[in-house]
Amino acid sequence: RVLRIGLIPGDGIGREVIPAGRRILEALPSSLGLKFEFSDLHAGFETFEKTGAALPDRTVEVLRNECDGALFGAVSSPTKAVKGYSSPIVALRKKLDLYANVRPVKTVRTAAKPIDMVIVRENTEDLYVKEERTIERPDSEGGKYAEAIKRISERASSRIATMAGEIALRRQKIRDSSSSSSSIHSHPLVTITHKSNVLSQTDGLFRTASRAALSAPRFASALTIEEQIVDSMVYKLFRQPEAYDVIVAPNLYGDILSDGAAALVGSLGLVPSANVGEGFAIGEPCHGSAPDIEGKGIANPIATLRSTALMLEFLNEEDAAAKIYAAIDANLEEGKLLTPDLGGKATTEEVVQDILKKL
C-alpha cells in the first residue's frame, strides 16, 4: 500500500519536529508492506505574512485530492490581533470535516500516578464556528460589546460520542489481547463532559445526544457511561487522573482538558493528537510553536512521532503504529536520551536517532 502524506510544518518548532515524522515513516520495516510519498505544504503565520493567506487554497486541494493523511506542526498566534489572520488549523479541521480531535494521554515513567486516557474532542463546532459580531453603542447605552455563537448540533454530538464509544471498545480489545496485565483500567469507561447546569440547551443537547449515541446496543452492553460537569472534570482530572479512560467533550472544553491532561504527564512535548474524518487523518502534536525554544534544536520530537503513529492508526495501519509507539516507549523507559522539557540534555536529533534505532 502506498500512502501519500502531506507535510505542513507551520511555524516555529513545527519546522523542527515535522521532519522527524517523515523520517520515522521512511524507517518503518519493509515487511509491513507500506510505502510513503510526501507532499510539502504550507500554512501558518509566516505563510500568511508572505502570501496573505494563512491556509493557501493549494494546501487544502492537495490534501483533499492527493493525500491519504498529513502531519501538521504548529502555528504561531500573533501577540496582537492581525487583520485578516485566523488560525489555519481551525479552518483545516472544518474544510476537511475532520470531526474528531483524538488526544491520548499516557504516562511512561514521567508522572507520579499512572495515567492512560484519551480525550475525544469534537472538532468542528461549539465556539469554533467563529461567528462573532461587535456592537458599538454609545456609553450612555452601555458601551461596546461583542457576541460569539456557541453552536452544538445533535448530529456532531452523536457522531463524536460514537467515535468515543468505538475508541473505548478498541482500547478494551487491545487490553484484553495484551499479555501484560499492566493496564490500569479493567472496564471501559466513557465520561461525557458538559456544562448543562448553565447551558441547558446547547450543552444539554451535547449531553442527551451523546447519551443516546452511547446507548446503542453494542456500546450499552460493554461500556460504563458517566458524566462530569466541565469544572468538576478539571478538578477530578487532577485529583484522580487514573480513573479516566475515554473523555468526550465539546470543542472548547476538549481543548482545555487536553492541555490539562498534558500537564499531568510532564510535558506538552509528549502529547499527540489526530484530527480525524472519514478516511483521512492529520497528526498534530498538541504543543504550540514555542517561540522560546525555536531554532535551538531541542524541541521534543515525541509528540510529533506519536501523532504520526496515531495518524497511521486512523488509516488502519495499526501494526505500523504499534512499532512506532514501542520505540518511543523504549526511549522513555530507558530515560537516557531526553530533551530538556523532560529534564534531559538531548537534542531533537539525538532523540530522533535513538528512537529510529529502537524501531
Add this chain to the structure above:
Amino acid sequence: RVLRIGLIPGDGIGREVIPAGRRILEALPSSLGLKFEFSDLHAGFETFEKTGAALPDRTVEVLRNECDGALFGAVSSPTKAVKGYSSPIVALRKKLDLYANVRPVKTVRTAAKPIDMVIVRENTEDLYVKEERTIERPDSEGGKYAEAIKRISERASSRIATMAGEIALRRQKIRDSSSSSSSIHSHPLVTITHKSNVLSQTDGLFRTASRAALSAPRFASALTIEEQIVDSMVYKLFRQPEAYDVIVAPNLYGDILSDGAAALVGSLGLVPSANVGEGFAIGEPCHGSAPDIEGKGIANPIATLRSTALMLEFLNEEDAAAKIYAAIDANLEEGKLLTPDLGGKATTEEVVQDILKKL
C-alpha cells in the same frame, strides 16, 4: 457597626456548613466593635421543588433592602434537565450585579508546592447570559441544533480587570507590611486569560479592555501584566502554580480555572469565593452540594469560614477577616483536626470548635 448577613444554606452540605459561618461571626471578639444580625433565606433545588422558584423573590428583596452581605451554601444540579429550573446563584449574581467572583487559592501545608493566587472571575456575562435557542430542522437539512450567546462587554471587562488590579495592589501592600518574608511573590503580577486566537472579537475585547484598564497610571507603574491563552493557562497552572499571583478571566474560564486551582491545594473543601458588587458581597464556598457526603456531618467547613472572612474583607472589615484566616491557618498548620477530604477523621463540628477555640 451592625452588619446584617443573609444566610442561604441551599442544598446538600450547604446546610451543614453555612451555620459555621454564622457561628464564627458571632464568636468574633467584641473589641472589633462589630455586631451581626442574620436573615434566614431560601434558594436552591429543594426550594424549587417546594415552591416552584429556585430563587424566591423574597430572598432577592431581603438581600437587596435589608442586608449588608450574605453567605450562600451550595445548590444541587439535578441529574436530568428539569423544566423551569435554573441555577439560583447564577441568577443572584446578575440580579445584584455582583460583577466579580473572587477566588483566593492558597496552600497551608496541604500541597507539595506553595501556591498563593487569586482568581478574579467576571461574574455577569460570557455564556452565563444564558441566551439560548434550539432550532429543529429536518434531518435532510442537517437536523436539530442549539445555539448560545457568549457576550463580552468592554465595560464589564474593564471593570473586572480594574478589580483584579486593585486586588494585586492590595496583596502587595499586605506583603510589604507583613513582618514574615515567607511570601512567594516579590512583585505583583496580573495574568489576563482569554482565547483570542480563536475568538478575536469577544475574547479579543476582553483582552484589549483588560489591558487598557490595567494601563491606568496607578497600575502600570506598580504591576506586571501578562497574558495566557486559556488552554495554556490550565497547563501552566499545573506546571508552575507558584508563578501566579492574580489571574483575571471571563466567567466560564474563571469557573474552570478555579476548580483547577482548587485541585492543586488538595481539596475543594478549602477554597472560598466572594461574589462582589458595589458595597455588597456574598461569600460562597467553591464546592458543590456534595450528595455523596450529605448528612454525614463530615463536610469541611473551612471553605465556608474562609468565604465568611472574604465577605468581611469586601465589606471593609479587614481586621475581622484577618482573625478568621489566622484561626483557620492555625488549625491547618497543626493538622490534628482535619476532615476526611484532607485525610483526617474529624467531623465538621470538631473542626468548627477547634477553629473557634483558636480565634
